[in-house]
Amino acid sequence: MMDLADNVYNARLGRDEPKFKRWRSVGLILTYKCNCACEYCYYACDASKGGLMPVDMAIDTWQAVIRLAGEHARIHLTGGEPFLYWDHMVKILEAAQAKQLGPTDMIETNGFWAESDDVVRARLILLDKMGMQRLKISCDLYHQEYVDIELVRRLARVARDLLGPDRVLVRWQAYLDDPRDLSTLSAADIRQAEIEAAQAFPCRFNGRAACDLADALSTKTIEEIARFNCERAFLDARGVHVDPYGHVFSSTCSGIIVGNVSKQALDRIWANFHPKVYPMVSTLFRQGPAGLLQAARDQAYVPRNFYAGKCHLCSHIRQYFVDHTMCALVVGPPDSYATETPA
Numbered sequence: 001m002m003d004l005a006d007n008v009y010n011a012r013l014g015r016d017e018p019k020f021k022r023w024r025s026v027g028l029i030l031t032y033k034c035n036c037a038c039e040y041c042y043y044a045c046d047a048s049k050g051g052l053m054p055v056d057m058a059i060d061t062w063q064a065v066i067r068l069a070g071e072h073a074r075i076h077l078t079g080g081e082p083f084l085y086w087d088h089m090v091k092i093l094e095a096a097q098a099k100q101l102g103p104t105d106m107i108e109t110n111g112f113w114a115e116s117d118d119v120v121r122a123r124l125i126l127l128d129k130m131g132m133q134r135l136k137i138s139c140d141l142y143h144q145e146y147v148d149i150e151l152v153r154r155l156a157r158v159a160r161d162l163l164g165p166d167r168v169l170v171r172w173q174a175y176l177d178d179p180r181d182l183s184t185l186s187a188a189d190i191r192q193a194e195i196e197a198a199q200a201f202p203c204r205f206n207g208r209a210a211c212d213l214a215d216a217l218s219t220k221t222i223e224e225i226a227r228f229n230c231e232r233a234f235l236d237a238r239g240v241h242v243d244p245y246g247h248v249f250s251s252t253c254s255g256i257i258v259g260n261v262s263k264q265a266l267d268r269i270w271a272n273f274h275p276k277v278y279p280m281v282s283t284l285f286r287q288g289p290a291g292l293l294q295a296a297r298d299q300a301y302v303p304r305n306f307y308a309g310k311c312h313l314c315s316h317i318r319q320y321f322v323d324h325t326m327c328a329l330v331v332g333p334p335d336s337y338a339t340e341t342p343a
């Protein structure tokens, strides 16, 4: 395990100053492709998006987080929808087993593939054998616009039977217990239900969540948002996501590239990351997203009157940068942003 002082920012801090924490949890985004296009997806995944993380990249990153965080290292597999690439996912798990990298903490799915008890059982038996600790099943109003609730119900039932209830997370169980019948709702009713769901279960307004959903929940002025910086968001992030092209995102700050594992191993990226020096992150760290406004205005960005919050302002400006091919070393890749520019 690396020492906190191995990081270039921490090395110069006084004893009592807050340190940049070790990254110990890594979410491997196997692909941006998804059979769904959920309204609140942080990564704006859908069927038109692509990428597939090479097996070697997944294994190298897994080994790097073990060097970085030792026994605290955790890996989960996510997407997009990782089960779209079932054979490939199995290859990654087989390679990890061959190298004795330890268990996979969690695999996330929307459950679209749970077409029969036999299919579910066969796949879960294999995943269990290959070291998957927990299965996380997405279930809410947004997902159920794309995935039949009966598939999710079957997956949760068979998984709990096979793995035990403690190893199966349904997010959210309350919705699975009492789902809405979307077939009876008009488009306007569904929109209203989505807004109510976002109010009940607050989400970060990144990716597609920074589009229509954020629009409907925008009540904060730039002056209100400008009171908040992102210092703690970067210092306290104990996890990162790595996308299929190797881009590293801190915590759930999707679309802000803090390194690329195809160029440098994850433990070296952590060691060299200085949040007060790194392009754009240094501004977010000190001033929050309001600090990006001047550079955006200089490029003809027109601010809205209201935003849903700090991350909405941040995402809205970054979406503008992506649309105008600006700051591409830090803001991207386009796959993690909406394809339609929000107003």
Ligand code: SF4
Residues within 6 Å of the ligand: 034, 035, 036, 037, 038, 040, 041, 042, 043, 044, 045, 046, 079, 080, 081, 110, 138, 143
């Ligand atoms: S939230 Fe999950 S299921 Fe929905 S589009 Fe994004 S990756 Fe796919």
Ligand code: SF4
Residues within 6 Å of the ligand: 206, 229, 230, 233, 252, 253, 254, 256, 284, 288, 289, 310, 311, 312, 314, 315
């Ligand atoms: S405002 Fe931007 S950098 Fe700050 S926490 Fe939100 S997404 Fe991350």
